[in-house]
Amino acid sequence: MLSLQHISKYYQVGGNKNFVINDISLDVDEGEFVSIMGPSGSGKSTLLNIIGMLDDPSTGYHYFVDQPVHQMKEKQRSALYKQYIGFVFQAYHLIDELTVYENIETPLIYQDVKGSERKAMVADMLDRFNIVGKKDLFPAQLSGGQQQLVGIARALIAKPKLLLADEPTGNLNSKQGEEIMELFRKLNKEDGVTIIQVTHSEKNAEYGSRIINLLDGRVESSKKF
Amino acid sequence: MLKNYFKIAWRNILRHKGYSIINISGLSVGIAACLLIFVILQFELSFNTGFTNYKSLYHVATKQIGEDGTTYNPGVSVPALDALRIDFPQVKFAALNSSYGSQLTVPGNDPNNALNDKKFSEDVGVFFMEPQFFDIFHSDWLAGDKSALDQPNMVVIAQSTATKYFGNWKQAMGKTLKMDNVLTLRVAGIIGDAPDNSDFPLKVMVSYTTWKEHPKDYNYSHEWGSLSSNHQIFAELPQNMTAANMDKQLVRFTAKFAKDKTKVTRAHFLQPLSDMHFDTRFGNTIGDHSTSMATLRILGLIAVLIIVMASINFINLSTAQSVSRSKEVGIRKVLGSTRKQLISQVLGETTLIVVFSVAIAVAIAELALPYLKNIATVPDNIRLFNAGTMMFLALTTIAVIILSGIYPALVVSGFKPILAIKNKITAASVGGIPLRRALVVGQFFIAQLLIIGTLVAVKQMNYVNDADLGFNKSAVLILPGYTDSISLGKMQTFKQQLLQNPQVKSVSFTSDAPSSDNNWGSNFYYNNDMKGATFGVFMKFADADYFKTFGFKFAAGGGFDLSDTTRQVVVNETLVHKLGVKNAGDAIGKTFKLGGAKKWANIIGVVKDFKTNSLRDAVRPIVILTQKEYEGQAAVKIQTTSLSKTTAAVKALWEKTYPEYAYSGYFLDEKIAKFYEQENKLALVYKIFAGIAIFISCLGLYGLVSYMAVQRTKEVGVRKVLGASVANIVFMFSKEFLLLIGIAFLIAMPTAWYLMSQWLQNFAYRIPLTAGVFLLAIVGSMGIAWLTVSYKALKAALVNPVKSLKSE
């Protein structure tokens, strides 16, 4: 599905290059469920952003569904992203100006899904996450956990082939977290959605079929189950 | 999708209420101002276009080239009319002679009691007119036809005039109408009213032949040499003839008939009807309303500047504000929005705000419309809505959307999503700070230009209005009268009766007030020298009480003594100086003779110079002499304590003495103020629009500063913890703006200086452009800006630092 080869990302601090990602190579096949772990500041979010084509690596090669992302223009990347990827952000990143319903609906609008169809899909999603009652509220009126649920619902609405999740359960209680993990597993097993998640929780990481440990921008260990 | 955009746009407007209000109020005031200016321009520029054939219509005008330069006269001599018809058989000509003010009388039942008559004074719109006029100028005939004007003593009147005179225009046909108590006319035709945008306010049209039959009463002269601006000729050219072609032939035509022995060369030329309204070379049109293109251009320019200023606010605020939207934009991009879609979204918001503003602007303009006539010569019933204004509104809406929406849309849609999501977009990284600074400079440049313009215009007009005219104009009631023998005969008794009123200080009979737009001139001879002076003199006829009534001061000698006034003249200092006489006293006792006069008279007094015309013109050489037949108007000096009561008494006495005439007295100072009507209006226009400009630019500043205050809340908190005083903080906010205003001033000052010294050239008497005006402008604009800024800055500075830091 995707392949990173010798990817590095650094920031110029004074005269020094400050590496956040340091020469990482990584292949992820379709249908995998990968968990990325590591201490704070080790570059997990940065790596996920690069995989999701939101951030450019400083050097290295990046292939996605066999296409060379490092050679693409912004527009092509954005088209590719739209077609394949759903993203759950660590900081939720809901649009404050939109209601829960509208937030979940937005990706469909940009993918030119017809109005009636949209309605059905959003209703289904609201149902699945048990937030029907909140659909007309604005993000500021929700708790952190609720916002996270909306963020996940929004990432899944367009039925992505690759789900990137940056600490999707960070603000959920353990029961909610478990439910989300069960959902991810189901998506992975039944619908064949490839999932890459960042997590601090050993327990959640174990839902994955592979665990990658980052330290200072390098892959410290990687084990498959 | 579209619905979605507008929904978001609407929410954004509500969410950022403060900015929305600033944007909408700035835009709506600006657009309203522009709309009103457009209405004025549309009206002025439409003049005479009501005639379907106006493109082939021309006014035959006269140019006189003399030693003093070229002068223009809208008139053509009477015999030229027949000659033109012979020399240009393919051209249709029509002549009219306008009366500059006449009295129309509808006789009452009792022929022996003039008090029952209905009397009407008409300043404009009374003509002696050839029937051919209606061949080239189309009118709607409600009754009768143009052949009515073939016969003497026939009159055609306009519908509303007929209604005014006779109660109902349908009853006017065949009725009798007296004009100036000289002509007895029969109503033989009714035409529809002339539109407001016509330079021909046709009200009362007396047949041209009637004029020929009363040469004395109405100055009819069949001399090639005599030229009166009242007698005007119009022409319709055939399709195959151009004006340039005709002008060429007119040169030959004029040369052929010029038997004038004076040093003045005369030439006729065609003035297109479409230029007539804007041609200021001729002084005024027969409709008494001409407008200079320069004034219209200034108005148009002001409109454009105001719109630009309002749009600048919009750009500044939306780019500044876009920072706080960066997250939303970033997420949208991640969710799959293309740049195009984001641009349309931002433009959608702009569209909503602009359309909203236009709606409010229309409401403001509608409310302000009745006051429009205070700044422009528009009819009372002018309408806001017509095809033109709708088109204007549509185009303005689109222009403003593009002008103020495109740049912010490009900025916002260009955000890199990762930066936006990481909240790394700051005011600095958006860029546009130099642009925003440039725009603020631009705004204040415009505002200061208008402020300086206003200050200069207002100062100049105050100077003009309060200028020492060299005589006392206050509380002098002018009673225009008539010089027929009956009226002249009643003069002395009238004067005596007036003087019995203790409130009346003095009464003088005269041809003319000291300051007037009358220019009755002649050549003259001085000191028994039969060669004649090289320049002309302007005449004012008056009795001995003239000097007392107007409080003239003498440089030498004095006024007429009562015993022998016919052999005495009084001249002014300018005349003496132009003759090369150094000492005014040396002119006393010298002889003086007007061109055409038989006897020499003596100069018995030299009055100190007084303003003979408007202050636009220099003082003219003047002679004041006595000639009873010309002294038709009475000047009555009244005690200022009971003006209205005395005026009423004078009016009553006048009506009793001259029952057959309508009373039309006025105060001289009001008439003099009318000289400057256009300038005073323009000064008012400047005041209003400078106010609007200041309002809009301060709105913009306010918006920017409030935005800055929000952005820098944390910084302010930290600085305060570190020991900054409130004054430090306020200074931090205001120093940049004060600097920008300073830069704007450096550009505005020379520009304004150049423009306003040009404008002042219109006046022979003008104020100097002193540093004070400029100082006031810079201090004023900085002061206003500082007040605007410091309100917000103070608020930011006074917040408890613990509070502002906690929220982070």
Ligand SMILES: Nc1ncnc2c1ncn2[C@@H]1O[C@H](COP(=O)(O)OP(=O)(O)OP(=O)(O)O)[C@@H](O)[C@H]1O
């Ligand atoms: N613009 C930048 N300039 C310099 N350094 C940066 C910049 N952005 C991120 N970093 C650095 O990159 C490193 C990795 O950040 P990243 O957000 O990927 O960490 P993370 O592993 O996701 O941490 P966490 O578990 O806290 O989310 C951090 O040390 C951070 O300081």
Ligand SMILES: [Mg+2]
């Ligand atoms: Mg992270």
